[in-house]
Amino acid sequence: MFEKPTLHTVLSPKLLDIYDVKNSVVVIIDVFRATSTIATALYNGAARIIPVAEVKTCIEIGKRVDGITAGERDGKVIEGLEHGNSPAEYPRSFIEGKTLVLTTTNGTKLLHMALNNGADEIITGSFPNISAVCDHLIKSKKNVILGCSAWKDRVNIEDALFAGAVINQIQSAFTIHCDSSLMASELYTAQQNKMFEFIRKTTHWHRLAAYGLEKDLEYCVSPDLANILPIYRNGDLIVG
Amino acid sequence: MFEKPTLHTVLSPKLLDIYDVKNSVVVIIDVFRATSTIATALYNGAARIIPVAEVKTCIEIGKRVDGITAGERDGKVIEGLEHGNSPAEYPRSFIEGKTLVLTTTNGTKLLHMALNNGADEIITGSFPNISAVCDHLIKSKKNVILGCSAWKDRVNIEDALFAGAVINQIQSAFTIHCDSSLMASELYTAQQNKMFEFIRKTTHWHRLAAYGLEKDLEYCVSPDLANILPIYRNGDLIVG
Numbered sequence: 001m002f003e004k005p006t007l008h009t010v011l012s013p014k015l016l017d018i019y020d021v022k023n024s025v026v027v028i029i030d031v032f033r034a035t036s037t038i039a040t041a042l043y044n045g046a047a048r049i050i051p052v053a054e055v056k057t058c059i060e061i062g063k064r065v066d067g068i069t070a071g072e073r074d075g076k077v078i079e080g081l082e083h084g085n086s087p088a089e090y091p092r093s094f095i096e097g098k099t100l101v102l103t104t105t106n107g108t109k110l111l112h113m114a115l116n117n118g119a120d121e122i123i124t125g126s127f128p129n130i131s132a133v134c135d136h137l138i139k140s141k142k143n144v145i146l147g148c149s150a151w152k153d154r155v156n157i158e159d160a161l162f163a164g165a166v167i168n169q170i171q172s173a174f175t176i177h178c179d180s181s182l183m184a185s186e187l188y189t190a191q192q193n194k195m196f197e198f199i200r201k202t203t204h205w206h207r208l209a210a211y212g213l214e215k216d217l218e219y220c221v222s223p224d225l226a227n228i229l230p231i232y233r234n235g236d237l238i239v240g
Numbered sequence: 241m242f243e244k245p246t247l248h249t250v251l252s253p254k255l256l257d258i259y260d261v262k263n264s265v266v267v268i269i270d271v272f273r274a275t276s277t278i279a280t281a282l283y284n285g286a287a288r289i290i291p292v293a294e295v296k297t298c299i300e301i302g303k304r305v306d307g308i309t310a311g312e313r314d315g316k317v318i319e320g321l322e323h324g325n326s327p328a329e330y331p332r333s334f335i336e337g338k339t340l341v342l343t344t345t346n347g348t349k350l351l352h353m354a355l356n357n358g359a360d361e362i363i364t365g366s367f368p369n370i371s372a373v374c375d376h377l378i379k380s381k382k383n384v385i386l387g388c389s390a391w392k393d394r395v396n397i398e399d400a401l402f403a404g405a406v407i408n409q410i411q412s413a414f415t416i417h418c419d420s421s422l423m424a425s426e427l428y429t430a431q432q433n434k435m436f437e438f439i440r441k442t443t444h445w446h447r448l449a450a451y452g453l454e455k456d457l458e459y460c461v462s463p464d465l466a467n468i469l470p471i472y473r474n475g476d477l478i479v480g
Binding site: 011 | 393418442
């Protein structure tokens with residue numbers, strides 16, 4: 001009998017070690033805003049995105065590859081980097097053909113954890129590219145870990161909502177014995193028709209809305225506006 | 241202006257270190273079944289319950305204090321201990337006036353973590369004693385951490401549901417900037433009228449129902465059947 005692959009949801013980077021990433025496709029999820037920005041920049045023609053953990057490394061690599069350095073810490077642009085972590089900063093007219101070197105508070109950190117733990121494959125997911133992610137996971141027929149980047153290891157709603165949205169689309173193709181997945185799926189089912197209203201209750205909303213980023217946040221929960229698959233290969237995120 | 245105390249929910253023991261337990265009442269939650277059993281045994285007149293982390297210590301202390309040794313690992317009674325982790329094993333006729341020495345897979349472990357991290361106060365919560373817990377938290381006017389014991393560090397639904405039930409009762413008395421709390425509260429709101437049905441979807445249900453413990457599990461999600469407050473004082477859980 002054909003056995004379906006498994007699917008698990010990891011609600012915080014601190015919980016990643018409990019799961020078997022070596023035999024899994026790991027989906028890095030950082031809805032506000034790293035993985036939404038990654039999908040958008042690649043959709044708009046960026047040649048590649050180099051995700052890096054540290055600001056210093058970001059600047060060094062930016063110089064070496066003649067790339068655009070970008071990133072945020074605590075939701076704000078970092079001194080020494082050229083750009084921020086907003087999808088709106090990367091229209092085709094600006095980013096096409098260029099290399100983006102990106103460092104963020106949570107998303108790039110989780111990506112490097114998955115890499116160091118030996119993930120079989122790493123892709124990034126966000127509402128703007130949800131269909132591309134779901135199609136890939138179904139076709140791959142591999143075990144899946146939906147990895148929420150969270151906020152400084154604290155579980156966050158928006159990443160869990162995205163995990164739930166993915167689960168609701170692909171669950172029939174997987175064996176899911178995972179309460180985190182059930183919780184994410186139930187949460188998304190209950191909130192899917194009032195997302196703009198619901199995300200205004202999250203801690204991240206309160207953090208970023210203070211910087212006037214409401215439009216960014218609404219973009220980041222809108223499906224398929226940048227529907228490509230970012231896949232990690234030899235240090236770069238490229239279109240898969 | 242009077243500032244309300246804070247409330248946070250910790251969905252897995254692995255996330256406890258992120259929070260400031262030193263200035264908080266920590267509520268240990270292990271719905272299936274440690275904290276339900278603790279409430280029941282104390283409600284039925286147990287003199288005290290000594291929670292211990294290791295089986296060996298359980299046996300040693302049991303001998304020293306002439307207590308009843310009890311516990312489980314992976315949902316089953318442990319060789320060398322006299323009793324299991326089922327609330328049904330502790331009616332008044334058996335437990336009144338006695339000392340219970342208890343070790344479990346997840347609940348007693350989290351309690352000792354909170355203790356080692358210097359929690360201001362430790363109590364235990366479960367549906368059978370939910371009103372006593374809520375009354376105490378409101379009266380205390382201290383910061384609250386709702387600590388889910390989870391299953392071997394994996395987030396579980398039943399502990400999150402209990403956290404959500406508590407939040408829904410006491411939220412007006414607290415400042416809550418915590419997505420885990422929002423998630424737990426939303427989950428409980430959506431499922432509160434179909435709890436018996438919903439818990440049959442959890443991983444824990446599948447684990448324990450295999451041992452014929454369905455009645456136990458339904459008891460463990462029924463409110464106020466053993467409505468006392470277990471509080472930790474100098475090594476013992478006693479009625480507060």
